[in-house]
Amino acid sequence: MADYETHEHDVLVIGAGGAGLRAAIEASAAGAEVGLVCKSLLGKAHTVMAEGGIAAALANVDERDNWKVHFADTMRGGQYVNQWRMAELHAKEAPDRVRELEAWGAVFDRTEDGRILQRNFGGHKYPRLAHVGDRTGLEMIRTLQDHGVHRGIDVHMEHTILSILKDGDRAVGAFGYERERGRFKIFRAKAIVLATGGIGRAYKITSNSWEYTGDGHSLAYEAGAELIDMEFVQFHPTGMVWPPSVMGILVTEGVRGEGGILTNQEGRRFMFDEIPENYRAQTADNEEEGWRYCQGDKNARRPPELLTRDHIARCIVREIKEGRGSPHGGVYLDISWIKQKLPDAAEYIKRKLPSMYHQFKQLADIDITEQPMEVGPTTHYIMGGIHVDPDTQMSRVPGLFASGECAAGINGANRLGGNSLSDLLVFGKRAGEFAARFAKDNSLGKIDSPSRTDAIDIIAREALAPFESRDRGNENPYEIQKDLQELMQDKVGIVRTESEMQVALEQLKKLKERANRSGIVGHREFNPGWHTALDLKNLLTVSEVITRAALERKESRGAQFREDYPNKDEKFSKVNTMISKADDGSMRIRLEPLPEMPDYLKRVVEENG
Amino acid sequence: MNVQFKIWRGDASGGAFQDYTAECSEGMVVLDAVHQIQRTQANDLACRWNCKAGKCGSCSAEVNGMPKLMCMARLSDLPLDRLVTIEPMKAFPVVKDLITDVSWNFLVKRRIKPFKPRPPDAPDGTWRMQQADIDRVQEFRKCIECFLCQDVCHVLRDHQMHNKFIGPRFLIHVAALEMHPLDTEDRLEELRNAQGIGYCNITKCCTKVCPENIEITDNGIIPLKERVVDKFYDPFGWFWRWLKRRQDRQRLNPV
Numbered sequence: 060m061a062d063y064e065t066h067e068h069d070v071l072v073i074g075a076g077g078a079g080l081r082a083a084i085e086a087s088a089a090g091a092e093v094g095l096v097c098k099s100l101l102g103k104a105h106t107v108m109a110e111g112g113i114a115a116a117l118a119n120v121d122e123r124d125n126w127k128v129h130f131a132d133t134m135r136g137g138q139y140v141n142q143w144r145m146a147e148l149h150a151k152e153a154p155d156r157v158r159e160l161e162a163w164g165a166v167f168d169r170t171e172d173g174r175i176l177q178r179n180f181g182g183h184k185y186p187r188l189a190h191v192g193d194r195t196g197l198e199m200i201r202t203l204q205d206h207g208v209h210r211g212i213d214v215h216m217e218h219t220i221l222s223i224l225k226d227g228d229r230a231v232g233a234f235g236y237e238r239e240r241g242r243f244k245i246f247r248a249k250a251i252v253l254a255t256g257g258i259g260r261a262y263k264i265t266s267n268s269w270e271y272t273g274d275g276h277s278l279a280y281e282a283g284a285e286l287i288d289m290e291f292v293q294f295h296p297t298g299m300v301w302p303p304s305v306m307g308i309l310v311t312e313g314v315r316g317e318g319g320i321l322t323n324q325e326g327r328r329f330m331f332d333e334i335p336e337n338y339r340a341q342t343a344d345n346e347e348e349g350w351r352y353c354q355g356d357k358n359a360r361r362p363p364e365l366l367t368r369d370h371i372a373r374c375i376v377r378e379i380k381e382g383r384g385s386p387h388g389g390v391y392l393d394i395s396w397i398k399q400k401l402p403d404a405a406e407y408i409k410r411k412l413p414s415m416y417h418q419f420k421q422l423a424d425i426d427i428t429e430q431p432m433e434v435g436p437t438t439h440y441i442m443g444g445i446h447v448d449p450d451t452q453m454s455r456v457p458g459l460f461a462s463g464e465c466a467a468g469i470n471g472a473n474r475l476g477g478n479s480l481s482d483l484l485v486f487g488k489r490a491g492e493f494a495a496r497f498a499k500d501n502s503l504g505k506i507d508s509p510s511r512t513d514a515i516d517i518i519a520r521e522a523l524a525p526f527e528s529r530d531r532g533n534e535n536p537y538e539i540q541k542d543l544q545e546l547m548q549d550k551v552g553i554v555r556t557e558s559e560m561q562v563a564l565e566q567l568k569k570l571k572e573r574a575n576r577s578g579i580v581g582h583r584e585f586n587p588g589w590h591t592a593l594d595l596k597n598l599l600t601v602s603e604v605i606t607r608a609a610l611e612r613k614e615s616r617g618a619q620f621r622e623d624y625p626n627k628d629e630k631f632s633k634v635n636t637m638i639s640k641a642d643d644g645s646m647r648i649r650l651e652p653l654p655e656m657p658d659y660l661k662r663v664v665e666e667n668g
Numbered sequence: 669m670n671v672q673f674k675i676w677r678g679d680a681s682g683g684a685f686q687d688y689t690a691e692c693s694e695g696m697v698v699l700d701a702v703h704q705i706q707r708t709q710a711n712d713l714a715c716r717w718n719c720k721a722g723k724c725g726s727c728s729a730e731v732n733g734m735p736k737l738m739c740m741a742r743l744s745d746l747p748l749d750r751l752v753t754i755e756p757m758k759a760f761p762v763v764k765d766l767i768t769d770v771s772w773n774f775l776v777k778r779r780i781k782p783f784k785p786r787p788p789d790a791p792d793g794t795w796r797m798q799q800a801d802i803d804r805v806q807e808f809r810k811c812i813e814c815f816l817c818q819d820v821c822h823v824l825r826d827h828q829m830h831n832k833f834i835g836p837r838f839l840i841h842v843a844a845l846e847m848h849p850l851d852t853e854d855r856l857e858e859l860r861n862a863q864g865i866g867y868c869n870i871t872k873c874c875t876k877v878c879p880e881n882i883e884i885t886d887n888g889i890i891p892l893k894e895r896v897v898d899k900f901y902d903p904f905g906w907f908w909r910w911l912k913r914r915q916d917r918q919r920l921n922p923v
Contacts (some may be wrong), residue, residue, distance in 0.1 A: 099716070101774060102813055103724045158794055164783035164848065166802050166809055173796030191806065197723065198809060208774070218769075239763055268718040302695020308721045413810075418721055421740055423695065454731045537707040581712030584679065585764040588711030 060512030061519065063234075063245045068094035068213065069498040070491070071233060071248035073220050074275065075198075076104030077483030078463025079254035080203035081156075085491025086252075087210045091498050092244060094213045096235070098255075100271045101216055102204045105256050105268060106483065109196025110311035110414065112178055112188025113160075113484070114477030117630075119170055120177040121185040123356060126150040126186050130660070131667035133478060135337060136182040136367050137442070138617045138627075139473020140288070140635060144449035145469040149478070149485050156484035157189050167191055179316040179353060182367045182475040186340065186355070193311045193412045199480055218244070220274065221593065222518050223251065223282040223459065224506050230282060230459035231504025232400065234515055238523070238590065241583025243519050247506060249390040249498035251484035252452075252490045253445065253461040258292075258601045260540070260594075262438035265547040266298055266309040272594040273601030275465030279445045280640055282601060284454035287467050287635040287651065289443035289601070290608035291618045293474055294553050296321075296371035298437025300389035307437040308349050310392060311417060312476040314432075315364040317411050319662040320346075321375070322431070323383040329390075329489040330363035330374060338366055341667075350400060362434070369473040369618045372436040376553055378433065389435035395428055436553055440479065442470040442618060445607065446637065452490035458497055458504075462490035472617020495613045514636045525579045525592040532576035536592035539573050543598060546570070556622045563606050571599050578637055607648050608636040671748050673701060675713065676755040679764045685753065686710075692743055698754065699727050699738035702766070714765040723881055725814030729766045730755045735877045737815040757819040770815055776834050780842060781858070783856060785850040801849050808844035808888060810880040813837065817874035823867045833864035836874035836884050843888040846895070860896045865889070 070086040072079045075097035083095045096309050097104065118124040120457045130150035161167065161175065167189050168176040177186045179254050191198040208214070220235035224245070232247040250419035255275030256443070259267025280286055297310040315321075342363050343349040349362025364371070375390050385391055394412070405428035409416050419425040419432055444467035445454050463483045470478065505511070525536070550563035575593040579588040612626035612639055614619050637651040656664075671692045674685040688709055690701040699717055706713045717727040720739045727738040732746060732753055744754055760768035789795045817836040823829050834842075842855055842863070859865045872885045882888070898905050 099718055099726065100770070103718045103726050107724045108719050108721070120702065161795065162785060162788075162793075164785070164845070164851075166797075166805050168806075169797055169799040169802065173798050174794065191809075194723070194810065197812065200811065201813075205775065205777070205782065208778045214774075216774075262765075268720065268724075303693060304696045305721075374875070414723065421722070421742070422697070535707070535711065537711065541707075579711055585714040586705060586712040587714055589870040590863055591711075 064476035065245040068248045070143030070494045072252045076106040082252045082491035085488045086495040089495035091495040096215045108202045111313040112190030112195045113480040115157045119174045120232040124185040127663045136475040141471030142468030149153040152485045162410035163206040180476045181365045188477040226504030227648045229457045250494035254463045257464045263544040264307040265438040273597045277597035277600040285446040285639045287446045289604045291442035293440040294436040295439035297434040300435040301387035322377045322391045385433045389433040391431040392434045393431035451493035460490045462486040533578035534576045536577040672751045674751045674753045698741040725812030730816045735819045759819040759825040782852040816877045820873045833867045840888045
């Protein structure tokens, strides 16, 4: 084996957003020596972009809230294909995780009596989101980062992992490179936590940054873990659509939580046109009641703008398709209208939604206190991911844990806004705790047998192949990525159909061939062309997984809408799609029955119908 | 329309500006142009970015000599009849092209005493704080750590006093901790000595470049300077604390 710089840790956490940081803190608190790998600089992960808030049944604003209501809301939002145990743990533990952030210095907005303020959000029965204006993610990541850096966690910034190293069945390390010098490194660890976030870069219109190339999904898949629910990609209903350069940038659901309304070209509040059966009892049937809800009237039901994201995204697509969209191919989101209701509306909007105000003013020349915004769906989140034990967050690969967006189960077919930040905290903590425990019970695995060292050398050689561009055909990796994004957007997007997805599978094969011919200029030191070429492998893997899972689920449920199977099908109501790598290297897909929900939780669901 | 750019290319050993042309459309920001050039003409052009919406503070650089987030710098706000120059921040060592080594900032933060809350106010382990009492702290906590204020601060940029002065970013970090209603730690001694608050002579350059519009100087640094002065230079205050300490000692160890 070539000579690689080697680091040893008890627990290696890959990914430094909310879940990774929380896992690192917990493992460190349990006495483990922790290494934390960030793809970017510390504190820049996508958690920083989260805006609206952290969902937790603190019951500070509405005393009727409790974990049971939160659990029932989460299951209903996920169309009951969630892993019930994760949804249960999440609802029960989220309040403690939020209070813990306050103890570590987070400064949430306050209620009149000085407690943590909570706001309304889609699919949540009561005001539940602890928040800081519309920059909650920044508050969360900074609090975790500042708390974490005083714990002696060893932070490896601007590193990317290429492969999980195994000793027999067990995960015992990772192999990757550091961006600055382009050198390869080996990380040996007794336990590994994947917390790499999402796959948004597989799509053209996305709120995700360059980092979200499905690394954890792909690493786990290659290492032998199973991926579930990968067909469920969340298209957030409100991304910016104009100007073109900002297309996809997120507009927080908090705008609607504060009273923002969706209208079409004709000025009609089209969300009243179609209210799903299972939400009808909870949803206002007139505009006046909706406004009262936003103002805290406990007898009012929530406006249809606060239905779940999957439904709203589809309604927006319908309006645009039927010719009632805004000039730049979106619909209108209007918060300025509240000046009819509130005397100091402009100030209120600036105080509650400062970064939205700033973002539109600076990037689109729109004053949201005066004018409506133009918005349309943007790829935001993947509900699917690594299948883990709900309590410990360990995958079926011993020693390999996962938490946050790259793990799956809590969200089912659709995630409620605000449940992601709480997911990161609850399951980040659990992953850290159980990874530390695993590390205590196990010693460092072996990575030095000849077959293993050869395997590492092969990964290194493959990673360097784009530099041999003349022999390979010199395909520009940026162009391959762009073509992939367009393919997934067009063929495996919000509205799906068998024939188009079959075309996508064929095209993905061709893109894989092109990726093998990708060539780059320059040298190994901080070369984004090279990094883009290396990320293609993961992007192509997750794109294929998403497509195959979407083909397998021949029904429409939550975020998956099949034009050829437009309704829910009982046959798919109690299964997850599960994909793993077969011995011959092919993708094996099967329908895995969901664990049976225990009676006490069934009652909770019924009581909160 | 075509716009001409001059982008600094090179590494720690040296470099030079290179000319590029990008096709620019409505609404584009500098980062879009950099990405277009990267995709079509210079695949290995190094720059940092993440959120592309002014929230993560990764894409800091100097555009026409002004420290800016490239993702929030609209091309339409620049004079496009001239070359647009883009170069890395000057207060930190260059790694490659537009990337600088900002690791010093992370080391500085680790040396600042962490948050230390008073005991919880309520039996359930929670605290009570009024919104009015946290508005200022929330202003400081808007900081996205883009380090543009560090870049423009002459103590760091021109005098390179990184070992004696923590810079506006971390004075604001200390201010957010010191003014946090729950915090009980005292950071004034370090502020005066190791962290070198005295080197700031309030030219307000940091405030001018802050993309989050934090009033760094007026709301953060000046009140901190006042606290330091009160503690270390005010003779009445000094005498009062001396008296109080003596009384405390006498109470604890009565003669």
